Amino acid sequence: MKKLLSMLLLCAMVLGLATSAGAEITLGEEKPVLRILNYNVSYNPNETVEYKAYVDKTGYEAVYSILPSENATETLVMNMAGADKFDMCIIQGADQFSTLMTQGALLPLNDYIDAIAPEMWDCISKEAWSGVSDEDGNVYALPFVYPMPRELTSVITVRMDLVKAAGIDTLPTTVNSFYDFCKKLQDFYGDQYIILTGPYNKGTPGNIYNIPMCIAAGFGIYSDWMLDDDGKVIYMTEHKNFNAMIEYLNRLYNEKILDMDYAINTWSNADEKMSSGRAILEIHSRESINGMSKALFANFPELTEDDLAWIPILHDEEGNASFMESRQYWSYTVVPRSAAYNAAYVVDYAWKKAQNQTYLLIGEEGVHYTWDEDHLPIPIQPIFTDERNKANIFMSIGYEDQLSTLWAARLRKSSIMWKLYTACTLEPLANEPQVMVPSPFAYNNKPAYAEYNPQLLADLNVYLTQLVTGVKGLDSLNTFMNDWKVNGGEEVRAALTEWVNK
Amino acid sequence: MMSKQHIPAEKRRKRTALMDRSDIEVEVLAYVLVSLCVLLAVIPCIHVVARSFSKGTAVISGMVTLWPINPQIEGYRTVLRETEFLRALGNTLLVTFVGTAASMIASILFAYPLSKTELVGRKFFILLCMIVMVFNGGMVPNYLLMRGLGLLDSFSALIFPALISVFNMLIIKNYFESLPESVLEYAAIDGAGDFRTLVSIVCPLSMPVLATVTLLYAIHYWNNYFNAMLYILDPYKVTLQVFIRNFIADAGTLVNQLERTAETMGNLSTGVIIACATVLGIIPIVALYPFVQRFMLQGITIGSEKG
Secondary structure, eight states: OOOHHHHHHHHHHHHHHHTTTOOOOOOOSOOOEEEEEEOOSSOOGGSSSHHHHHHHHHHOOOOOOOOOSSSSHHHHHHHHHHTTSSSSSEEEOHHHHHHHHTTOOBOOEEEEEHHHHHGGGGSSSSHHTTTOOTOOOOOEEEEOSSSSSEEEEEEEEHHHHHHHHOOOOOOBHHHHHHHHHHHHHHHTTTTEEEEEOOOOOOOSSSSOSSOHHHHHGTOOSSSEEEEOTTSOEGGGSSSHHHHHHHHHHHHHHHHOOOTTTTOOOOHHHHHHHHTOOOOEEEEEOGGHHHHHHHHHHHHHHTTGGGEEEOOOBBOOSOOOEEEEEOOOOEEEEEEEEGGGGHHHHHHHHHHHHHHHHHHHHHBTTTTTTEEESSSOEEETTHHHHHHHHTGGGSOOOOHHHHHHHHHHHHHTTHHHHHHHHHHIHHHHHHHHHGGEOOTTTTTOOOHHHHHHHHHHHHHHHHHHHHHTTTTSSGGGGHHHHHHHTTTTTHHHEEEEEEEOOO | OOGGSSHHHHHHHHHHHHHHHHHHHHHHHHHHHHHHHHHHHHHHHHHHHHHHTTTTHHHHOOOOOOOOSOOOOHHHHHHHHHHHHHHHHHHHHHHHHHHHHHHHHHHHHHHHHHTTTTTTHHHHHHHHHHHHHOOOHHHHHHHHHHHTTTTTSSSSHHHHGSSSHHHHHHHHHHHHHHHHHHHHHHHHHHHHHHHHHHIIHHHTTTHHHHHEEEHHHHHHHHOHHHHHHHHHOOOOOOOHHHHHHHHHHHHHHHHHHHTTTTTTTTOOOOHHHHHHHHHHHHHHHHHHHHHHHHHHHHHTTTTOOOO
């Protein structure tokens, strides 16, 4: 199957080379209607208000097709091999991009960017460009980077009414004080409540862990792959504090502080327990705070937003903590080799979108948003959501340094989400910006990483759950690492080492 | 061995009574087991229906079991008004009606000659059909075929690959073979050609099998997911099953869209929206099923008497 798909892509590449060789890069007077294959969304992009705004600002009409949610990669590859079907594709997932790039199905865009919009090179960092380039510097995508890279995305939500009733006034800041905090709650409430429910295993693909990363931060653990003190690439299980972290989490579980259903909970189960009043603390992220808090307030009308608080990150006894930046791609805009004759228009379209990104992403000042005293946008509802909620899927590349500011408008759609973001990201990072660790492997496009790491991460998450819940002990670590090596762990390490050295 | 006549009347009566009692026990046991099976199948459906009518906050809290909590129809209103559900439903109905009609015509026209023993090369054609039943080109060759025929992003791509199901065609053929030869001979004597005989004599006599096979084709087209997922990327042509799958994967976006004011926030949740889309998706088949159930039952045995 894979060989067949590869052969198809090879044919497409040869065809593309034949059609594009020697072509002069210019824009004609008449703009073509661009045929776009987009990643899966639940609505028809052609019918949205946002699409019409993009047409108005760029002057380009487009016809969107949608990849299915299942078998997306196979469908994508077959359509890319289908000559002259799409002028551009907006895809998600490093594996999809890596597959297309390594198989030679994508058109290098350097010459087009140089000819049409050389200023585009300044939109994103060199690191971000390098992740969509090959060894020779050929750029194969216009990436839309994740707009909020510096965010503490794994936090603990606290029912302050119950905490105060237990005679506790302050929230813990270290892993040890957190344990004492939980013990006090348990001593006070006994079995009446689940003290800490979770995990929050939902979020950006490839960045989801079955352990609370806000607690792992206090052990210096921030990712599956990290650099040790000597700059050597290590896996999470090789970190010097891994055993201590597991023992800590296992103690929480054994002492019934951690939810006894921890191994089988989904994020929605955890939300159920918190919102129905069965838990005091919940590990999660801002993504589900709206629904969970509204359900909680509906079930307990006496509660208000002030009765919720957050523990954004825990430290070690020296006050150190590490949480990784989410520097990755939201989407990739790529041009099939077979569509080289319209590549200049694709780049022009992307560039016009970047130039108008404020209007396209958050609308018109005074109509869709206003500014606060910190120069962060405040959305005007409901028009902001009505006319800009889906704006992000249409973007191709944007000015990276402005995106997190613009994204603030989207977080402010609800007061509780903004409250969480303020308490868990804005305030902590203003006080201690050093807790955010730049990802040493950000934007890496190593084929070995794309090929092996999804399965390695899935295996790691299963193993972490087994360790935390005591199904397996730390004496099984050697067996796990042997399996890890068989499944490509060392190949990924070599690839990441090469990436870091580069 | 003792014959029945030698069993005393009293003993025989007791044995009959015992058998009756045993029959009743078996029947009760059967009812209990079947009821349990029915409950196992029905309870999840009731739960989904209850979720679809419940307020979002109740679903998030896991409070909904078999009865809606804070009943509302906001979820249905949202799915019907704010999504492409109706368009997808229309597309599926179109494909189902046109596909079923085309499949029936093609299958009948294929089955009738094959039911004639005097057809030259009959065994060869049947062998070809058997090969198709066992072997399949696979996803990529089928895709290339559809692309070569220029059928991608067209409803034809959903109909042509399924135009003739060999299994259904053989059911029809076997039924045709079971029709009395004499009736067909009378038609020939009266001057009817093959086509006239097929239309005026064979098809009316074969209504039970044709109704059953029509139903089988209709269900196939209604449930068609894989081909629709692979060949249709145009959002205007997406069919219901693919719509529901894609919608479930991205329902959170719609919920975000609706949580634009403090008043609407919490009314809906991803769980409510998904439940509504699921319920709406099965309503047409559930509504139709009682009327066509007997054809389904016939379909299990029909055409199997011969061949």
